[in-house]
Amino acid sequence: MTSTLDRPAPGAERTREVGVAIIGSGFAGLGMAIALRRRGETDLVLLERARDVGGTWRDNAYPGAACDVQSNLYSFSFAPNPDWPRSYSEQPEIQAYLQATADRFDVRRHCVFGAEVTAARWDDAARRWEIETTAGRFRARALVSAAGALADPVYPDIPGLASFAGTVMHSARWDEGHDLTGERVAVVGTGASAVQIVPAIRPRVGSLAVYQRTAPWIVPRTDHPVSPRVQRLYRWVPGLQRLVRAVLYLVREFLVVGLAKDRRFLRPVGRVARAHLQRQVRDPRLRRALTPDYTIGCKRILISNDYYPAVSAPNAELVTAGIAEVRPHSVVTVDGVERPTDTIVLATGFAVTDLPIARRITGRDGRTLADVWSEGMVTNRGSTVAGFPNLFLLVGPNVGVGHTSMVYMIESQVAYVDDALRTMAAEGLAVLETTPEAQEAYRELVARRSRGTVWLAGGCASWYLDRHGHNTTLWPDFTFRFRRLTRRLDRENYVGTPEAAA
Ligand SMILES: Cc1cc2nc3c(=O)[nH]c(=O)nc-3n(C[C@H](O)[C@H](O)[C@H](O)COP(=O)(O)OP(=O)(O)OC[C@H]3O[C@@H](n4cnc5c(N)ncnc54)[C@H](O)[C@@H]3O)c2cc1C
Numbered sequence: 001m002t003s004t005l006d007r008p009a010p011g012a013e014r015t016r017e018v019g020v021a022i023i024g025s026g027f028a029g030l031g032m033a034i035a036l037r038r039r040g041e042t043d044l045v046l047l048e049r050a051r052d053v054g055g056t057w058r059d060n061a062y063p064g065a066a067c068d069v070q071s072n073l074y075s076f077s078f079a080p081n082p083d084w085p086r087s088y089s090e091q092p093e094i095q096a097y098l099q100a101t102a103d104r105f106d107v108r109r110h111c112v113f114g115a116e117v118t119a120a121r122w123d124d125a126a127r128r129w130e131i132e133t134t135a136g137r138f139r140a141r142a143l144v145s146a147a148g149a150l151a152d153p154v155y156p157d158i159p160g161l162a163s164f165a166g167t168v169m170h171s172a173r174w175d176e177g178h179d180l181t182g183e184r185v186a187v188v189g190t191g192a193s194a195v196q197i198v199p200a201i202r203p204r205v206g207s208l209a210v211y212q213r214t215a216p217w218i219v220p221r222t223d224h225p226v227s228p229r230v231q232r233l234y235r236w237v238p239g240l241q242r243l244v245r246a247v248l249y250l251v252r253e254f255l256v257v258g259l260a261k262d263r264r265f266l267r268p269v270g271r272v273a274r275a276h277l278q279r280q281v282r283d284p285r286l287r288r289a290l291t292p293d294y295t296i297g298c299k300r301i302l303i304s305n306d307y308y309p310a311v312s313a314p315n316a317e318l319v320t321a322g323i324a325e326v327r328p329h330s331v332v333t334v335d336g337v338e339r340p341t342d343t344i345v346l347a348t349g350f351a352v353t354d355l356p357i358a359r360r361i362t363g364r365d366g367r368t369l370a371d372v373w374s375e376g377m378v379t380n381r382g383s384t385v386a387g388f389p390n391l392f393l394l395v396g397p398n399v400g401v402g403h404t405s406m407v408y409m410i411e412s413q414v415a416y417v418d419d420a421l422r423t424m425a426a427e428g429l430a431v432l433e434t435t436p437e438a439q440e441a442y443r444e445l446v447a448r449r450s451r452g453t454v455w456l457a458g459g460c461a462s463w464y465l466d467r468h469g470h471n472t473t474l475w476p477d478f479t480f481r482f483r484r485l486t487r488r489l490d491r492e493n494y495v496g497t498p499e500a501a502a
Contacts, residue, residue: 014136019043020421021131021140023117023357025107026055027407028394029146030098031076031414034105036421038078045140046107047133049116053102055148057095062174062193064200065091068303072241073248074405076101080241082234088223117147121362122389127430127497129390141430142421146394147357149473150350156188158326165328167343171197172350182206183342186331188323190216192302194347198316199306201345208316209331209339211323214299214460215292217273221303252404256478259297259403260453270296280308289320298458300402352400352473353377353466363388377472378443380434380493381486383416389433390424392417398446399482400464400473408479416486423489424496431497438493450476 115135258265
């Protein structure tokens, strides 16, 4: 198929016609584009608001940013990289891998950078998605949203934050030009990003106050450099790297037994984490403050060898009193203590259960995805929504995982969406739409499998749950079961309208 990207549509000024429009160029958007390219499809466009591919790994360039899953598993199965320098790669290597993979599969020529999708509306008469972006309008037969679940930073509602006279930066919008040397720095939050930032900046700052609401569970990071000999072996015997990947996958999958089936299997992990804390923190008061009060696994289990030593250092302080307000030159906690501050780092996470892109996508009856999801996010297989024809979601609701590689889930979904697109072509369908019944059945399946999991019963509040306390974020079972569900399109759960009926 030839690209019709630059052909203006009749009656519309520079509206570009395209077969498949993909929002986002992170692992998911790139994975989708590559799947299309690999089967010869070229009538596609990637709409990316930033100036490069990479998503998460382009945006999270804070000091210490690294992956929590081994690179042999956290990479595309069809594009292994024998040259990973460490078992767990750091942000620059992962970003370089994504850039190289985009080049290798010739995807960049389909990217429109600086194109933030501001609105996408289904035109039922034309059977097309009308897409408005900051780089012009597009009209697409199918729309794939790969806009990311951890792409839009959340800024906490702290009184006085706007009046702060120093620097405020979110972990996902790091200001590389800002020198923290000798500064009094406040880090707000103790999640996955904070435990990487704190040890990375601690040696150069004057003082560091880490504001903790909930103590995370932390286990040792089994990271090590990959020797040139092993890299060569991976290059000569690709099967060996695939074997390592398979072993890593299986070992990690075993965690699901404890997280989702029987919490007794989490006890050994809890013991490892407690021993880690015991070994690394000598001060009993600090150790108490760093001890979580909920079941391990309820929130993401973090991995770090240097976070505890960093918060124990003489120039660091763990603050457990809540923040009452920010003043122009300080942070004040509810116990009345005022700490003079030069820079505030917000390691406060992302909008996950209230995805911004959902407010921008409007379906057949004029309602946005956000409206339809106001009482909870419902989908068929995390990928399609009744009333939103020819729309496919990647990393949609209940596709998240905390124990293994998101890339595995993304590849599962890409196969499903690709099968849907191929089905449309094979059957000559103009419109493909899932049924409300299929959606309801899937909602029940997810709710049933979520019951009794540590995320619901582990005694913590987390971003995994929506405001109704429902799990709308995580896949609550073994990931190979998700792969089985998404191996091919469940055609019986879809209504298709042939082109001829237009
Ligand atoms: C700091 C951090 C560490 C992580 N570590 C791990 C890990 O160790 N293991 C793991 O499995 N997962 C990890 N993740 C999760 C990670 O997000 C996923 O693994 C994966 O990268 C998600 O890819 P994605 O393509 O779905 O989303 P993203 O990588 O977020 O890409 C989404 C893209 O869409 C673009 N976009 C969004 N809205 C619009 C719009 N309206 N118009 C145009 N473009 C838009 C964004 O600019 C972005 O480029 C981590 C996430 C973060 C934030």
